Amino acid sequence: MISVKNLFKSFGSFKAVDDLSFDIKPGDVVGFLGPNGAGKSTTMKMLTGFLAPTRGDIRIFDLDFNSQPKAIKKMIGYLPEGAPAYGDMTPLQFLNFIAQIRGYSGSEKQTRIQSVIQQVELQEVLDKPIDNLSKGFKRRVGLAQALIHDPQILILDEPTDGLDPNQKHQVRALIKNLAKDKIVIISTHILEEVSAVCNRVMIIAKGKLLFSGTPDELNRQSRFYGAVTLSFSYKADISELAELEGVAEMVVDPDNGNVTLIPEPNKHILHLVTAHVQRCKLPVDSLFVEQGRLDDVFREITQAEAQKEQVDIHEEQIDTQKEIAQ
Amino acid sequence: MSNVMILLKREFASFFATPVAYVFIGIFLILSAVFAFFIGSLYERGQADLLPFFNFHPWLYLFLVPAMAMRTWSEERKSGSIELLMTLPISTWQAMLAKHLAAWLVLGLALVLTFPLWITVNYLGNPDNGIILAAYLGSWFMAGAFLAIGICMSAMTKNQVIAFILSVVVCFLFVVSGSNIVLDAFKNWAPSLVIDTIASFSFLTHFEAMAKGVIALNDLGYFLLVTLSWLFAGLLIIEQKKAD
Incomplete structure (x- = not known):
């Protein structure tokens, strides 16, 4: 259980983390999302005890860093940004060093080293200096x-x-397969990663927590959640699609003519759309239901300004579409 | 195995995984011999001792030890591995101590490898080996104090060049504070207490006594105290500004 209350961190006059509060329970796989410089890394550095907060309280399984730093550090495994390691060592020497510092010796140390080598597939580079490894292998050594x-x-x-x-897929599978009673916190700015790996999302921007919920809840914030996208083999009369019950608006992609029908909140429109397509014998090539566009939601949440522009563009598109239809 | 031992082993091995240790030992051996024979006239003096050899040690250390110490923390900062190190279940003091001891052992090794000189004087005459041993010990302790200054300066910055220059300057102040250049500046106006205090900070004063074979506890104690103080200062610096 990680419990963070009113966490602040400032560097000079710059507020890196601004009043963060959250709880994370065992079994949670949390994704920290946010633009660059949002305070994700700083928050992580405070959770690992590397940085001390300017103000606020961090409790990890009811321990705090002031009284029992070592006990907490023993519970945490941390991959710092950029996966730093001692470049003059080989992965085997490095893992051996870490295992010793973590208090293992003899055969237990050997089994642990062997098992992580298996987990992240380091076998082929064990005796090359870490400095000479590719970025992917360095990251795996850090893991x-x-x-x-x-x-x-x-x-x-x-x-x-x-x-x-391929490596991304492998690492995500690895995180998913970790025991279910652990706390996992990852930071990323890849949105698909969150829905692929996490069961909880926190969006942080400018040091503030802007959203906390499941990836599905995040998807639902998108106006494209449950939207139906159709592509046509040739131009057809699509004006009636926009008139269907439950369709809030229709967006046409000017590049390929694909039509996206956005439903009113909490309405399902797929059956109406398919019925209409059959009735009017529209030349539909493909049809799919959108799960929500995370990048839109992300933009919407992290920068309200950009979202306004986005809406204007959509409205323009709809207007032009209507003109064409008429 | 204790944390300090594990960290020390890693640091020590890293000196030999990179050319740092070999270059340091090589240059130290060559320069110390050159100074002893050509400038100190070890041969021509006709005395069976190693005084000319030891007399140049403070000046050799002045440049070589900061060069060796500059990477200790700067490199950790630069590569970001400081974040890894500080989130392992160890204390900062253990890391500090291990870094110092590892480099100090390399310095000790360099001193041990000057044994051909010791064999030479023993072959040519009958030196007092007790004096020589005392001088070796003094030299090693002095090197430890230089090292602690270098490590402290390295803790301040991620730039190795800055760390090197700062530690050469500070080491230089400690070396010359007992020499006439500095003392003359104070002689005319400062009370003798101040002059004595400044002089007593000098590495030279403390080392010269030991180079002549006098192992006084206060000289060894002095170097030990200087070493620990600078390491402690480095510790405070690391604790204060880990991130940048």
């Missing part, structure tokens, strides 16, 4: 180091940054 003591709390700052799609 191995964080996992070696099977920590209760895992804090990973941008764990998939710089990995290729």
Whole structure:
């Protein structure tokens, strides 16, 4: 259980973290989302005890950093931003060092090292200096180091940054497969990652917590949640689609002519749309239901200004569409 | 195995994984021999001792030890590994101590490797080996004090060049504070208490006694105290500004 109350951190006059409060329970896989410089990393650095908060209270399983820093550090596995390591060591030497510092020796140390090497698939680079490894392998060494003591709390700052799609998939699978009673906190600015891995999302911008909920709740914030997108093989009369019951508006992609029907809140429109398509024999190539556009929601939440412009553009599109239809 | 031992092993191994230790030891051996023979006239003096060899040690350390110490914390800051180190279940003091001891052992190794000189004087004459041993010990303790200054300066910045220059300057002040250049400036106006205090800060004064074979507890104690004070100062700096 991590409990954070009224956390502040400022560097000089710059407020990096501004009144954050949240609780994280075992079993939560939390994704910190936010633009660059939002305070995600700073928050993580305070959760790991690397930085002391300017004000506020952090309790980790009812311990605090002032009285029992070592006990807390033992519970946490941490992958710092950029996955730093000692470049002159080989991954094997490095993991050996971390395992020793974490208090393992003899055969237990060997089993732990072997098991993390298996988990993150480091076998082929074990004897090359970390400095000479590719970005992906460096990141995996950092992950191995964080996992070696099977920590209760895992804090990973941008764990998939710089990995290729296969490696990203692998790391996400790894995080998902961790025991279900752990606390995992990852930070990322890749939105798909949150729905792929996390069961809880926190959006942080300018040091403030702007959203906290499940990825599904985040999706529901999107006006595209439950929207139906159709693509046509040739131009057809689509004006009636906008008149269907429950359709709030219709957006036409000017590039490919795809039509997106946005439902009124909490309405399901798929069956109406399919019925209409059959009735009018519209030349539909494909049709799918959107799960919400996270990047829109993200923009909407983190920068209200940009969202306004976005709406204007949509409205213009709708207007032009109506003109064309008429 | 205690945390300090584990950290020390890592630091020590890293000196030899990079060329730092080899370059340091090589240059130290060459320069100390050059100084002893060509400038200190070890041969021509016709005396069976190593005084000319030891007399140049403060000046050798002045540049070589800061060069060795500059990477200790600066590199951790630069690469970000300080974040890793400080979130491991260790205390900052353990890390500090381990860094110092590891580098100090390398310095000790460099001193041990000057043994051919010791063999030479023993072959040529009958030196007082007790004096030589005392001088070696004094030299090693003095090196430890130089090192602590360098480590403290390295804790301040992520730029190794700045760390190097700062520590050379501070080390220089400690070396010359007992010499006439500095003392003359105070002689005419300052009370003798002040002059004595300044002089007593000098590495040279404390080292010269030991180079002549006098191991006084207060000289060793002085170097130990200087070492611990600077390491402690470095500790405070690290604790104060970890992030930048």
